[in-house]
């Protein structure tokens with residue numbers, strides 16, 4: 001089968017690889033749609049970051065580059081491994097793309113998303129969604145029911161957002177501020193609306209993204225280049241500040257603003273992955289007892305995310321800005337996302 005494999009920085013090749021074989025307890029999924037993630041772009045531009053380099057195999061998969069990419073995918077069940085009896089061939093499913101040890105402190109405490117040996121299908125080995133077939137253990141397969149597999153490919157990024165919203169202890173009567181309206185900021189905005197938060201403020205300078213934030217459900221969109229964001233958030237919240245804030249940019253000044261716009265005793269969640277060490281004025285936290293937490297990926301968030309989509313609480317179609325074939329992955333996918341960063345949210349790839 002054809003697969004898009006990451007060989008090293010700037011080097012992704014469409015190659016022929018052997019089809020994975022189903023094993024007892026696993027499910028073989030024929031991928032229909034796989035989204036390109038910011039993580040994939042980082043790998044392509046600056047990697048290897050997550051992908052294990054030649055001299056450091058992933059501790060669980062033992063694999064190194066070349067690695068098949070793609071971790072935001074959905075498809076149909078092609079074959080069931082021995083012992084899997086609760087699914088049928090042809091069922092539409094999304095794969096939660098984890099590789100975990102199952103034994104470490106995090107794994108045994110339900111925080112398998114921060115496993116000591118954490119890996120992702122599509123970044124650390126075990127194939128990836130930019131190929132025709134993926135085989136995964138039954139526990140990682142989530143049925144989509146009536147939902148289409150294009151929508152299914154958006155479950156993974158929405159689960160990232162849902163996890164952050166859940167970790168923050170967000171309630172429907174809360175006021176939330178989302179910093180950044182790139183793909184993660186947009187799905188976070190949509191996830192907040194999906195769980196019933198009406199008062200969502202988005203902070204974003206780029207015009208195209210501001211419009212997308214409004215479509216995703218922002219009640220207010222603030223431009224940090226022309227507005228004093230902290231003063232404006234205070235104004236909008238009767239001087240209290242926001243109950244929950246989400247840093248989706250990974251920029252020092254944004255983190256500072258996020259913390260300062262959080263209510264006393266409120267929570268600022270960091271969703272961004274940082275390329276450098278942040279500087280934080282600790283007294284901004286201490287004097288107002290603001291909680292700052294990190295949120296990584298998802299754990300037990302796929303099911304509730306699929307339910308929110310099925311109940312019409314969030315429409316993932318708004319995030320699909322392109323559809324391409326596997327052969328066009330580098331030019332029509334990666335290069336397009338790098339060139340037209342603001343116009344695009346998710347480009348979906350059809351591997352076969």
Ligand SMILES: [Zn+2]
Nearest residue numbers: 037038039072
């Ligand atoms: Zn992703």
Ligand SMILES: [Zn+2]
Nearest residue numbers: 101104107115
């Ligand atoms: Zn573990």
